Amino acid sequence: MAVYPVGVFVTLTFTSGLFEVITILNEVSPVQYQLMNVETGNVIRVNENFIRGIIKP
Numbered sequence: 001m002a003v004y005p006v007g008v009f010v011t012l013t014f015t016s017g018l019f020e021v022i023t024i025l026n027e028v029s030p031v032q033y034q035l036m037n038v039e040t041g042n043v044i045r046v047n048e049n050f051i052r053g054i055i056k057p
Contacts, residue, residue, distance in 0.1 A: 003048060004033060009055045012046065018055060019044075 004010055004021050012019060012035075019035035022043065030047040037044070 003031070004051060004054060009038070010035065011052045011055060013050050013052050 004024075006021050006024060008021050010019050010021060011017075017040075018038045020038055021033050022036050023034035025032040025034065025045070030049060032045055032047045033051065034043055034045050036042070
């Protein structure tokens with residue numbers, strides 16, 4: 001079950017910056033997310049253990 005829906009903004013435990021959830025890969029365990037850095041546009045893939053939490057707009 002995905003905890004962070006597509007379109008929310010999150011922060012990560014290992015880097016600064018704001019990331020938007022763009023894809024949920026829930027066929028793997030733990031669930032992985034593709035996140036886009038809102039400043040650079042870089043896309044990274046992390047599992048849910050590295051997501052610190054949702055930033056409320």
